[in-house]
Amino acid sequence: MENASENRSLFKNPLWFYIKYNPRAFTLGMVFLLATNILDGVYPLIMKIAIDQIETRAPLGDIGKTCIMFFAIMAGLAFTRFCWRNFFGQFHTYAAEHIRQKLFRHITSLGPNFYHKNQVGELMSLMTNDVQSFRQAIGPGMLILADGIIIICVVLPIMISMSWSWTWKTLIFLPLVPFLIWRVMQLIHRNYKIQQDRFSELTGVAQETVGGIRVIKSFAQENNRTALYNTVSSAFEKACNKVARVDSFFVPVMEFGVTSGSVILLFVAKDDIYSGAVSIGTFVAFHRYIQKMVWPMTALGLGFSYFQKGYASFDRIKDVLKTETDIPDLGKTEITKFExxxxxxxxxxxxxxxxxxxxxxxxxxxxxxxxxxxxxxxxxxxxxxxxxxxxxxxxxxxxxxxxxxxxxxxxxxxxxxxxxxxxxAFLFSDSIYENISFGLPQRAADEEVLRMTEIVDLQSEINSLPHKYESQLGERGVNLSGGQKQRLTIARGLIMHxxxxxxxxxxxxxxxxxxxxxxxxxxxxxxxxxxxxxxxxxxxxxxxxxxxxxxxxxxxxxxxxxxxxxxxxxxxxxxxxxxxxxxxx
Ligand SMILES: Nc1ncnc2c1ncn2[C@@H]1O[C@H](COP(=O)(O)OP(=O)(O)OP(=O)(O)O)[C@@H](O)[C@H]1O
Known part of the structure; x- marks a missing residue:
């Protein structure tokens, strides 16, 4: 039985649910992300100091100290970057693992009504694509949003402290970036879905052709199958091209943010520099901060898009988790002796x-x-x-x-x-021995397995296989005939007594x-x-x-x-x- 209170809290706010579940990884991830952004924000200031020192021909000792500061910041950045990636990685992979296992357990508990309404393909897509996009929302999506917001909180005050007038003039077009990125992402998702559908068709045709190759050859249909494959393959190529075309808008949109800010800076800063009111170092540092502000704007568009997609997936997951089985296991009577x-x-x-x-x-x-x-x-x-x-x-x-x-x-x-x-006669991709022991709490005793295969007259056939009882069944293993499979499933039933x-x-x-x-x-x-x-x-x-x-x-x-x-x-x-x-x- 699923835990009802756990479900209630998960459905209410999945992000908060996983934060409560794994507070250590989340908090440490956030702390190290904050530390990374602070160090990253200080970096242009050190650069400003270095340039100003060179311009004013400062003593070698001062330049040496600046170099040590550079090294210390770089080492700190490497460490904090490693830590936040590591802790956030733990946080969102755990969430995906938890929801995947929960879904699997729930789906296996559901009855025929559910399977009548949901195709196998849809369930596979739920367990893979939807879980993945939910993970992206509460992992990378949440992360880049947090990253963007922290950078704005760190960088904007520094820029304003350097020059309020430069700041508003150079950042005026930047709010357009999140909107443009969000639109681009919407187009990418729409076209990516089409690309995925074409890919499923392609693998479906390939799989069916390989699986049914004997039938295809018997009916001399190789050319027709090849033509069908080529058609599906071209459709896939077109879909890939469309995704690539939309994808290529991404970098120009970001560059638009950087370029517009840099060009404006040139115009607004030139007089201050000519008059000597500000140093070249300040100009370079400010330019660096403009570049840094482009990512948070991109992150807002990107993160919002991840959230939109991930929460749509979560709704689908939630619908399945909310489905109640039509065969609830509510009985209390144990059958100790059948009468x-x-x-x-x-x-x-x-x-x-x-x-x-x-x-x-x-x-x-x-x-x-x-x-x-x-x-x-x-x-x-x-x-x-x-x-x-x-x-x-x-x-x-x-x-x-x-x-x-x-x-x-x-x-x-x-x-x-x-x-x-x-x-x-369904068998699992496992050894013959394991298939026979399937329903037992532990591996059956050797003599018991031998006895069962003797009853179903399968012993000599198994012994003629290269690995005998350890032979693997399934796609990468041996293939048994229909009759052999049936006898094996009877042995699997008999051994349960x-x-x-x-x-x-x-x-x-x-x-x-x-x-x-x-x-x-x-x-x-x-x-x-x-x-x-x-x-x-x-x-x-x-x-x-x-x-x-x-x-x-x-x-x-x-x-x-x-x-x-x-x-x-x-x-x-x-x-x-x-x-x-x-x-x-
Ligand atoms: N999942 C299902 N959904 C709808 N109808 C079904 C489903 N499974 C079986 N049926 C229908 O129910 C009826 C009984 O099917 P059932 O499989 O019980 O017959 P059976 O006597 O075991 O047949 P067979 O000898 O071929 O195994 C058939 O008309 C079948 O088409």
């Missing part, structure tokens, strides 16, 4: 669908019994199993476990009781000999261990006690084989097609 499962008039409609995937489904299963579920494609078998595992929220009817409504059972103990081996093993069509690519070995393993503790098997093949349901036949989401028949054979035309048809003579012993 009975009961479905009572369960109906279910998928989010966005106008038809019911399950209609008034009722059946029961006692500990030690096994249940086979059959039915045509799309008849609701997987939906039923997902409701049982609480991967879908139950809205109509009741599912009772040992007489307790499923919502009152803790999700952890529910999933420790019913282990679902899903239809899709849960009271009820639920196989969703997981035996479709398993031969009858392996099917028998799995059945034997599962019936070893008959009386306590149960099985629920969804299958299209009669041979997969040989040893089951009861069969449930679904048709269009409704129960067509439920009971032992004989009853089901009598009552279900669907089952009769399956028996007829698959020719199982002993279907009703």
């Amino acid at each position: 009975k499962l009961e479905f009572r008039n369960v109906s279910y409609q998928h989010p966005g669908s106008s038809v019911y995937a399950l209609k008034n489904v009722s059946f029961s299963l006692n500990a030690g019994e096994s249940l086979g579920i059959m039915g045509p494609v799309g008849s609701g078998k997987t939906t039923l199993l997902h409701l049982l595992s609480r991967l879908y929220p139950l809205a109509e009817g009741q599912i009772l476990i040992n007489g307790v409504p499923i919502e009152d059972v803790t999700q952890e103990s529910l999933r420790r009781t019913f282990l679902l081996v899903p239809q899709e 849960t009271p009820v093993l639920v196989l969703d069509d997981s035996l479709s690519a398993v031969d009858t000999r392996t099917e028998k070995a799995i059945e034997l393993e599962m019936s070893k503790n008959k009386g306590t261990l149960s099985r629920i098997i969804v299958a299209h093949r009669l041979s997969s349901l040989k040893g089951v006690d009861k069969i449930l036949v679904l048709k269009d989401g409704a129960v067509e028949a439920w009971g032992d084989r004989n009853t089901v054979f009598k009552e279900s035309p669907t089952f009769q048809k399956i028996v007829q097609i698959q020719g199982e003579g002993a279907s009703h012993e």
Whole structure:
């Protein structure tokens, strides 16, 4: 469960939330930033002293002291610059890390409604681009704003103390800079978004082409794919050029600030210099201060733009974090010993669908019994199993476990009781060994892994791989066949030794000999261990006690084989097609 008070305070003011979370890094970062700007502000004054000393042919000892001051300031600047970068770096990378982990944890807790509304691509973009732009707002964005404001506070009084008239005359055009920079940044962001979209298209085509290269070659479509790639690639090039064009306005806008100030200074200072009222050193130092004032103006435009973008991203992040799961884990009952499962008039409609995937489904299963579920494609078998595992929220009817409504059972103990081996044989990019141990609190014992792979008849195939059980699966590792993957996922389920093993069509690519070995393993503790098997093949349901036949989401028949054979035309048809003579012993 997410911490509600933490969320409230984060949503109210994210910057303040992270400052409170990491006050040391933030405060030290600010202190060293202030110190850097003070030292940087003093630097032109030392330069003024040096130039004046040269002009007045001051003694070597005085020039030596000025040189030492130069060195001391440079060393101080190097140290304070390192420190503020380091502390601010810690501050905003921590914030990004915190929000990324929080988002990930929250997204994994959400139910089907959320995934129905949000595409995978959008979620990936939220976890990467939006987190990144939020980090830029409270990191570099906040920093450059603070930097700009501190510089104005340090430099402006020095300039005014040198000459009020020079100051207002030379800085008169400078307030235009933040506005121009802000406009340029808006254009950059708009065009950058287009560039990112074109890049996603480009990588999408490249990825699909490489992944589907065999299909492409079989259909002799290499030229068409290349033409498609070239088109997408040119669109990307155009988008990059547009970003580069807008980007190139940035430096001229800044230079406009410097140049206008310098030209004005020449005009306003020349008479004072001719008359000897001010020294060349003062003129050079003042010129340096004009240059220094350009950055704060740029920083205001830049920082504001970062904040605008980052807070828009934060709003999107906030919307997701505020989404409540449609399957809350509020149950308090722990299942210590499985006794009975009961479905009572369960109906279910998928989010966005106008038809019911399950209609008034009722059946029961006692500990030690096994249940086979059959039915045509799309008849609701997987939906039923997902409701049982609480991967879908139950809205109509009741599912009772040992007489307790499923919502009152803790999700952890529910999933420790019913282990679902899903239809899709999904494996992780990890070693075979780790994939088999996936659900266990720690790595499984070697002999246990060997035993499970023996049951699913995978041992000799794994041993023929170069790294055997340590072979890596996935893109950079070995690729297993569909049947091998399915057997591996069954081994991953078996090793959990849960009271009820639920196989969703997981035996479709398993031969009858392996099917028998799995059945034997599962019936070893008959009386306590149960099985629920969804299958299209009669041979997969040989040893089951009861069969449930679904048709269009409704129960067509439920009971032992004989009853089901009598009552279900669907089952009769399956028996007829698959020719199982002993279907009703
Ligand atoms: N996420 C979803 N959103 C909308 N409809 C869905 C969704 N998942 C399944 N359905 C629909 O619900 C119905 C039941 O699907 P389900 O996957 O439970 O069938 P099944 O009997 O397991 O099929 P199969 O034998 O092909 O695995 C189908 O009409 C399917 O199109």
